[in-house]
Amino acid sequence: MKYDVILAGVGGQGVLSVASIIAHAALSEGLEVRQSEVHGMAQRGGQVISHMRISDKKIAGDLVPKGGADMIIAMEPLEGLRYISYLKSGGILVTSSQPFINMPNYPEINGLLSSIKKLPKSRIIQTTELAKEAGLAKAVNTVMVGAASCFLPLKSQYLEKTIADAFSKKDASVVQANTKAFKLGKLACEQAACKQAAGKKAAGSKSGK
Numbered sequence: 001m002k003y004d005v006i007l008a009g010v011g012g013q014g015v016l017s018v019a020s021i022i023a024h025a026a027l028s029e030g031l032e033v034r035q036s037e038v039h040g041m042a043q044r045g046g047q048v049i050s051h052m053r054i055s056d057k058k059i060a061g062d063l064v065p066k067g068g069a070d071m072i073i074a075m076e077p078l079e080g081l082r083y084i085s086y087l088k089s090g091g092i093l094v095t096s097s098q099p100f101i102n103m104p105n106y107p108e109i110n111g112l113l114s115s116i117k118k119l120p121k122s123r124i125i126q127t128t129e130l131a132k133e134a135g136l137a138k139a140v141n142t143v144m145v146g147a148a149s150c151f152l153p154l155k156s157q158y159l160e161k162t163i164a165d166a167f168s169k170k171d172a173s174v175v176q177a178n179t180k181a182f183k184l185g186k187l188a189c190e191q192a193a194c195k196q197a198a199g200k201k202a203a204g205s206k207s208g209k
Helices: 015-030 077-082 108-117 127-134 135-146 154-168 172-207
Strands: 001-012 033-036 049-057 069-074 087-096 122-125
Touching: 001 015, 001 077, 015 033, 015 049, 015 135, 015 154, 049 077, 049 108, 069 077, 069 135, 077 108, 087 135, 108 122, 122 135, 122 172, 127 135, 127 172, 135 154, 135 172, 154 172
Parallel strands: 001 069, 069 087, 087 122
Antiparallel strands: 001 049, 033 049
């Protein structure tokens, strides 16, 4: 088993926090993990990209080749599309719906989301709303981990434990909110899959008439 991931976002969005949770969960399962240094400008507002490779065998290199990623996890839509060339055939883009407008000519958001929906496989997650529902507006990163967990070759129990450990030094309410955020992100991803399947079934029925 080998699973390659590109994590993309903007400085200050917590790309490395998401990567750290996934990496530690994979190590807890006894898997090999290789993660690259961040490419781009990691300060607030600059582009950030990280490569992660997960395998049950020894991994030769840190970097995911273009056209080789099983999944792109994007903290905001434009950055997800920016690195779409890394996605392999059959790979999936999982992105937050919330834009991080860090430039005067940031593209129109509905156009970005429309482009993402046209990809063969994608999930657009309402991270801001789900984090608030979990009780902690800052838990958008944990929502994204939950959404990505639908496709990662990792058991949810290891991800949840890693999240709990990561916030264990904070108030218990913070741990509870982040755990709930993870579950809400996962549920949102699963529900989106059901809706897509229902839509394709309905389209097929109409075309068959």
